[in-house]
Amino acid sequence: MLPASAGHRWRSRFLMRWQEACLLGCWLSLCAAESFFACPSSCKCNSGNLEVDCSGLGLSSIPSDIPTNTRTFLFLNNKLSILPGAVFSNLSALQRLDLSNNFLDQLPQNIFSDLGNLTELQLRNNSIRALDKDLLQHTALLRQLDLSINGLAQIPSGIFDDLPALRSLSLRSNRLQSLDRVTFEPLTSLQHLQVGDNPWECDCNLRDFKHWMEWFSYRGGKIDQLACTLPKELKGKDMRMVPMEMFNYCSQLDDENSSTVLDNTGPPCTKGSPAPSKSKSGPETEVEPSVGCPQKQRYRPVSVRRAIGTVIIAGVVCGIVCIMMVVAAAYGCIYASLMAKYHRELKKRQPLMGDTEGEHEEQKQISSVA
Ligand SMILES: *[C@@H]1O[C@H](CO)[C@@H](O)[C@H](O)[C@H]1NC(C)=O
Ligand SMILES: *[C@@H]1O[C@H](CO)[C@@H](O)[C@H](O)[C@H]1NC(C)=O
Ligand SMILES: *[C@@H]1O[C@H](CO)[C@@H](O)[C@H](O)[C@H]1NC(C)=O
Ligand SMILES: *[C@@H]1O[C@H](CO)[C@@H](O)[C@H](O)[C@H]1NC(C)=O
Numbered sequence: 613m614l615p616a617s618a619g620h621r622w623r624s625r626f627l628m629r630w631q632e633a634c635l636l637g638c639w640l641s642l643c644a645a646e647s648f649f650a651c652p653s654s655c656k657c658n659s660g661n662l663e664v665d666c667s668g669l670g671l672s673s674i675p676s677d678i679p680t681n682t683r684t685f686l687f688l689n690n691k692l693s694i695l696p697g698a699v700f701s702n703l704s705a706l707q708r709l710d711l712s713n714n715f716l717d718q719l720p721q722n723i724f725s726d727l728g729n730l731t732e733l734q735l736r737n738n739s740i741r742a743l744d745k746d747l748l749q750h751t752a753l754l755r756q757l758d759l760s761i762n763g764l765a766q767i768p769s770g771i772f773d774d775l776p777a778l779r780s781l782s783l784r785s786n787r788l789q790s791l792d793r794v795t796f797e798p799l800t801s802l803q804h805l806q807v808g809d810n811p812w813e814c815d816c817n818l819r820d821f822k823h824w825m826e827w828f829s830y831r832g833g834k835i836d837q838l839a840c841t842l843p844k845e846l847k848g849k850d851m852r853m854v855p856m857e858m859f860n861y862c863s864q865l866d867d868e869n870s871s872t873v874l875d876n877t878g879p880p881c882t883k884g885s886p887a888p889s890k891s892k893s894g895p896e897t898e899v900e901p902s903v904g905c906p907q908k909q910r911y912r913p914v915s916v917r918r919a920i921g922t923v924i925i926a927g928v929v930c931g932i933v934c935i936m937m938v939v940a941a942a943y944g945c946i947y948a949s950l951m952a953k954y955h956r957e958l959k960k961r962q963p964l965m966g967d968t969e970g971e972h973e974e975q976k977q978i979s980s981v982a
Contacts, residue, residue, distance in 0.1 A: 652677045662705075666690070674699050684708040688734075692716055701726045712736035712758070719743065725750045736782075737761040745770045753777055760784035760806065769795045782806040784836075789813045793820040802828070805835045814840035814851050816862035822851055 651657035652675035655666040663684040666675060672691040680702045692714040700706065706727050716738040724730065730751045736758045745768040748754065755777050764786040772778065772795060779801050788810040796802070805828070812818065825835055829852070840846040846854055 649679050649681065650677065651679075678703060681705050686710045687714070689713045693739075694718075695720060695723055697722055700724065704728060706730055708732040710734040711738070714738050716740055717763075719747060721746055724748065727751055728753070730754055731777075732756040734758045735762070739763055741765065743768060743771055747771060749774050751775070755801075756780045758782045759786070762786050764788060767791060767795055772796065773798045775799060777801050780804040783810070785809040787811060789841075790817040791821045793824040796821075796824055796828075803833055805833065807838050808836045810838075811841040812838055812851060813842045814846045814849070814854060815843065816859060816865055818851060819859045819862055822854075822856075822859075825852055 649657065649659040649662060652664065652666065654669055655664055655675065657664050661684065662679075662682055663686070664678055664682050665684075665686040667686050667688040667690070670691055671687070672693065674687065674692070674695070678685065682703055683705055685703065685706055685708070688710055690713075692711065693716060695716065697720040700709075700723065704726050707729050709724075709727070709730060709732070712734045713736065716735070717740060719735075719740065721744040724733070724747065728750055731753050733751070733754060733756070737760070740759070740762040741764065743759075743764065748757075748771060752774055754775050757775075757778060757780070760782040761784065764783065765788065767783070767788070769792050772781075775798070778799050781799070781802060781804070784806045785808075788807070790813060791807070796805075825838070828835060835852075838851040840849050840851055840854070846858075
């Protein structure tokens with residue numbers, strides 16, 4: 613019995629030691645993790661998913677001691693208005709960056725150029741008025757970009773050229789009046805686009821973007837309402853519901869522009885006019901300029917205006933004639949009914965007063981003269 617119980621004791625002691633060693637090891641590794649992921653003072657950190665949260669602290673600058681392996685950096689609801697150019701240069705592991713609800717009005721061109729792992733960028737509710745065309749050149753993994761509630765009046769073409777993975781883009785609540793189709797064509801993975809609450813001008817400049825939106829919807833993309841602000845006739849209408857025929861006049865404007873260009877620059881036909889038609893119809897290019905130029909110089913809108921003028925004059929003349937005819941008809945009707953009444957009364961009176969025929973005939977004559 614004794615050796616067996618001694619063996620048992622020895623085994624249990626060994627187990628306890630082993631547990632202690634294990635605990636110590638765990639504690640040491642935890643310590644190591646903590647020191648490896650040192651939280652900036654006053655921020656909250658989660659070393660499990662490598663998240664640093666410095667939201668709502670009234671900060672006006674980004675802390676300089678953010679751990680370099682940080683994956684998520686949250687900096688919402690602060691007072692950030694200026695970003696130094698290299699502020700994120702040590703954070704190449706960053707995947708989520710949220711700078712929403714700050715006062716940023718400008719972003720240095722290279723600010724995100726070291727964030728090659730970035731998949732989500734939130735810039736909601738700042739005061740950004742302009743974006744550099746090269747701002748997102750090195751963030752090829754970006755999937756989500758929120759630029760809503762800013763002061764953007766333009767999206768520079770080329771800014772989305774290097775975002776093949778972008779799935780969600782918000783441009784809500786900015787000052788955009790128009791968008792260029794070419795800017796959006798590189799976004800081959802885009803699925804959600806928000807463009808609402810902008811002062812859209814639904815004119816010729818937006819026509820090509822309307823084409824793109826139709827193609828985007830056809831491809832299965834989701835887009836919110838693009839409600840027109842101008843022109844007045846389309847105010848509040850969704851641009852996608854405006855029939856394409858409304859923009860037929862745009863090609864006339866193109867003609868007008870090219871013809872005014874022709875008028876301004878001396879020898880016209882060789883330079884300005886047939887560039888678009890050349891690319892389409894190959895062999896006829898030699899002949900077309902000589903035929904096409906005089907046609908363009910005919911200046912279509914004047915003839916259109918003349919035609920409209922003619923229609924208006926014809927309408928006015930027709931209207932006057934119609935009114936005259938109606939008046940004449942009404943006059944005739946009244947006259948006829950008066951006469952009929954008069955004759956009826958005459959007939960009633962005739963048997964009573966025999967000798968007044970002469971008078972009646974005189975009256976008849978007077979009224980017929982009248
Ligand atoms: C980036 O890291 C280097 C070396 O650790 C350091 O000298 C530099 O100040 C850091 N830059 C920023 C913006 O924190
Ligand atoms: C935008 O940010 C400001 C201050 O940062 C805040 O007061 C306001 O409520 C925010 N607006 C929205 C719509 O989030
Ligand atoms: C992505 O993050 C890893 C570390 O997690 C880093 O080694 C790598 O350089 C980053 N990639 C880019 C393109 O910055
Ligand atoms: C025509 O030219 C004017 C300026 O000359 C320009 O503002 C307008 O956008 C042009 N229209 C078209 C349809 O190209």
